[in-house]
Amino acid sequence: MSDQGKIIIETFQQARRFCEQVALLIQTTNSVMDEHGWVSSVGSAVTHSSSTKSADEWLPYFAYCYFESKERRGLLPFLGVLFDYDDEDSKVQMIPEPLVTAGWYDYGKDGKREAYILWHAVIHVYIPGWKADGSWVEAKPNEVFPKKFGKLSSLRCRSFALPVLSLKNTEDLTRLVIDPLLEDIGAGTD
């Protein structure tokens, strides 16, 4: 095997290992959120393309999980892991390293949501001047998301982000991501 071929094999193996660890992070998040009454609401964790016309999407750009609660139907908490997410059309600020982002959408009293919940987990990097330092920001989804994502029915969204490699274990995940999320949700609309 040539050295170059070996590098490609190792690159794919490394990418797959990273995916496995992200999956474990998401499953662990599901477990902790479940203990607090928030049930995973979307079955898949990534979206990708199998078309030769969208080969860059053969590998996912991000992974996600969303949650719902019968008691708080107006809220949609989420967690996303952004691998190398980019949106050249919308000129979002490039992410310098993989990020974990979490937050929640507020759908108001009636709680009516969009038919498809997919891109919601990447909203943080569409907010101008976003940072990955754990600080919360609030935005109106229809104002920050590009029009190509369609009209969203949520009133507002709060989110934050951190470098994903800053999470070393479940304790970090809980302390730095899930606990702040649950605490912030406490202030949300019922």
Added chain:
Amino acid sequence: MIAALLHGKLSRKQENMEDILTSIVFGVLKHLPPDLILLPWLSKVRSEDGLALAPDEILRPDVDVDYDFWPQWKEKDCGVCEPDLALWLTWPQPGTQRWVIGIEAKYLSGKSSIADNQQSHPNDQLAREWDNLASIAQKENCEPFLIYLTADFRLPTDEIRASREDFQRTRGSERPFACYWLSWRHLSALLDSIHNEQVPSYVELLKDLGDALRKLELTFFSGFSRPTSMSTVPWNFIAPAQHLESLFAGFAKASIFPSIDWRFRKLQSVYANYQRLSKIEWRFTK
């Protein structure tokens, strides 16, 4: 058994066996003080309603624990069953309260039996075990608990609900079905949280147990492995036609391997070979 697992001496089939996992884990816990690992682990159990075992009653640090591996139960009017473990918990004072905890352990497989409408007694594995356990507890004058121990990240609601339905169908509401859930992963997380100085006599034993759970991937999220640096690969795909070359030029920029200079060569050589082929004179004639 742990050494065999950690040194790769078990076959894949053996590694996947829940009995061996049960033996590895509870075989160690049996020789440790209950309040060190077993009771903190049991404190993680949850019911469908989110209820835990009462820590002040059952999980007292001075409780005595007897291990009964793979007991065979066949109570009157009940189907035969063999849970993986029965834990008998007793307060140290004679004549005080006792509990019996039946544990059905799973690793990669689900329940071994499901409801059978032809049966007059519960046939679902958990329902059958609860049926026997409740009867045994009544005779022994102790309180029963059934724990479904799995590799799941969350309570396997559908499986427990199906067991409840089978129990209610056959037993009515005279004895309510009760089943708690616990994950092997909770044990792994618990072991990670214990510092060596807390357990000076058991450091190696608990390290081996934690390593065994990690080998079987029975952990929650534990961080990311450090990526290795990638070298440049001078390989590029070159599009076969002019109009596609512009597309692939963009592809190269957006490549996930920005340092890989790979291009796929045009199909010219293939076409050239095709052109060199001799004309086939063969024709099918009626």
